[in-house]
Amino acid sequence: QVQLVESGGGVVQPGRSLRLSCAASGFTPSSYAMHWVRQAPGKGLEWVAVISYDGGDKYYSDSVMDRFTISRDNSKNTLYLQLNSLRVEDTAVYFCARGSYGSAKMGWFDPWGQGTLVTVSS
């Protein structure tokens, strides 16, 4: 069945970097846009970034622009999120989710992975 599994979370000091991965199975990821969404402890969902099926289009939320980079390796069926210059307020569970067939601006998020926790603390 369609499945997304995130990894790479952990505890990191402010200002440091981390790379998250999202392994896809049960479908052809190279045909779909892919998203990262995060949820701070006790808070709501916050969209982080999206990448189009071929990596040609990328969009970011203002809160992570210029610090985070979304990328994908379709040969490995894997989505990535590089987190640089981390701040305490980046502490959250990070979910990856499949987007639409093709466009980064259309569709919906389905399915979602189980999430990976990133804790930024000194």
Added chain:
Amino acid sequence: QSVLTQSPSASGTPGQRVTISCSGSTSNIGSKPVNWYRQLPGTAPKLLVYSNDERPSGVPDRFSGSKSDTSAFLAISGLQSEDEADYYCAAWDDSLSAWVFGGGTKLTVL
């Protein structure tokens, strides 16, 4: 402050009908499809309604979505205890060139 506005909480008794609203603007809900997600405690969100009023396979017809101008609505009829969850709306925003979520509505079944 979320771009899409939802009431923080809603409640109802078993069997009742409850409606959750999501208010936006012309750059998002007013011109783009709206999707709804449900998140049970400690779990990942799941798609509940897509493209304003479509249900994915497996979602009961007790759940229905609609949209009017710059607001979207999720109606849940025949409320059940297992419907207790957080509900989120989301849409693409052309002005921000970003996806936006509502702040979420916590539904309590009394």
